[in-house]
Amino acid sequence: MMRLIEKGLMFGNLIPVASPALIERYNRALEKLSGKRTALPDFHVDLSGFSPEIADELNDWQYLNPNGCNRQFILLTTEQKAAPLLEAKFSMSRSILRNFIEANETQLFALTARDAVLGELENSVFEVSSPQRLFDIRRITLTADTTRGHVAHAEDLQKKIEQFRTEPDAWWDDVLIGEMIGLAKRTGDITRNPIHLDHPTFTQANYWTAHFGGLYLFRDVATSGVVSVGPKEALGKLPVDVTLDLADRNGIARFLADNELVEPIVTAKGADAAAILRQKMDFILVDAAATLGQDIAGGDRRELRRLARMLGAALPDEFHELSDLVRWAEGGGAWPRISSDHPAYFYTVRAAPHPDRDIVNQLLAELSPKDVRQLFICHKPLFYQLYRGWPEEKKSFVADFLEAEYQMDKAGARAALFGPEEPEMEEPEPPAREELITLVGPWGAVRR
Incomplete structure (x- = not known):
């Protein structure tokens, strides 16, 4: 590390x-x-x-x-x-x-x-001994003060000032005046330098938690659900429409599609789909080469192409399917129908523009862990966990890549991969190349 x-x-x-x-x-x-x-x-x-x-x-x-x-x-x-x-x-x-x-x-x-x-x-929950307790977490209030209580003292002083100004006999109240002087010694002149912190309350219906091995809770969607990293049977009965785990690839694909939480990279507005998919292919290639003990020193484009030719049939299915999709995106191949149970499927989508985009991209990173860049950006705890078990060749390649390609322009990399932080509200007109996708559905064959 x-x-x-x-x-x-x-x-x-x-x-x-x-x-x-x-x-x-x-x-x-x-x-x-x-x-x-x-x-x-x-x-x-x-x-x-x-x-x-x-x-x-x-x-x-x-x-x-x-x-x-x-x-x-x-x-x-x-x-x-x-x-x-x-x-x-x-x-x-x-x-x-x-x-x-x-x-x-x-x-x-x-x-x-x-x-x-x-x-x-x-929040109103002080322990999460069971998954059901997570559904009691709805409102989160942030409270804050200094170690010496400046904010609380200032609020108390402000109330006493109002009392002094509004009550007719307050001028003769020596106790009140003494309390105001004592508080002012701690807070300073709050009429000139007010001390106040907003204590906002947040409502969060959809979120990820590390508890119980990792859970994604979606309550504020058309079809509510929970996606568990571990076996769903261990969770018991939950107050949602569907409970899934990472083995339910078809179910997760259908859940994300029904709730309009994801979009295909090849039709995403502003995305250079071919470049993004090629980079994913490189990561899959490096993983395969490192696992087979191949030398990936350097890792430039020419060396990676040589590795791809050498490995040939030993390359995983994800690599070949993404290659077909790149050919289609560049206008030189047939439309590949990638079903939701195919290993490449979740490499081909990203979160649609909506407030919960980050946790959806985090879930997609769990489902496509060979895309090390997305894994690092969206799910660092899992990245560090998997990194410990990688071959040294892959560790070196990934660290060098992230330092050179991501650290230099983090905001630009995130925008290129996942879209702008504040997406436009207007729906774009679909370009001509999306007509085929419109006919077959943006997901190809999502199996029920």
Whole structure:
């Protein structure tokens, strides 16, 4: 894994914490949240203030996420908004924290100049001992304050100021005036420098969770469902229309199609389908060559073509089917009918433009794990898990590729693969080459 760390592909963009003042602020917040402190002279934190070094020190990788249910956070700087979120148990946690920091950036900048801000993503569930408990998670409220309670004191002071202004005898209330003076010593002049943090509430119907081996919950769709990474039988009865696992490839394809959650890459607006599919073929080729012990040093286009010719019939079915689809996309071949139970099927689609695009692309990455670029972008925990078991040749190729081709322009790569972050609302007119797909359906043969 050191190769990935050195290239910035693992634990990248973490925020360094080295000054004694920041470490003391962190410790005050950590002690309030967990009763623990760190003795480390320096460490790094993610978006939520989680530190892998402190997790090792405490031998507790959930020290800011007890029961994996209500994520706690420590903010030392607003720069944390650009950091990744490590050890995430729910897909919505990162977006909630980022939105909170961006919405309150001015206030947080002022507060973190003198203290740490700590808080929690609260919901009504305190443990998830069974899959059924996940369906009780609907509203998530973010609460936050400094270690010395500046926000709470400011809110209390504001109420007393209103009381002082509105009650006729407040001028003679020595107790009220004394309380206001005491609070003002802690908060400063809140009439000139207001202290207020929005505590937003989020509703999340569709999400991914790491619990129970990995589950994708879709409730806010026409046909509700759960897709489980592990065997669906272990989940019991769930309050959804369909329960599937990764072995139900036909069922997943039908579920995604019925809910209009995916689109074929070859018809996606703005996508260079041939280039995307060729790159997927390269990843499949590298996987096959590395598994067979072939030398893939260099990995340029000429070397990969030589490997493809040499392996020939030993190449997996995914490679040949994608090759047929590339020929069709470039106008020189027949339309290939790729059924949903074919190994290549989920390599040919991407999430359609909608609010839950990220978790759909994450699910597709689970179903097409040889596409290492999509796996790294959409599902880093699974990428790191699989990386550990790859041959050294593949590890080297993938790390070099991601450093050279993805790290240089992350936003551009994501836009090219998955479309713009904020897709246009207008439906595009289908080009002439989509007529055949319109006739047979965008999925070809999706088996029931």
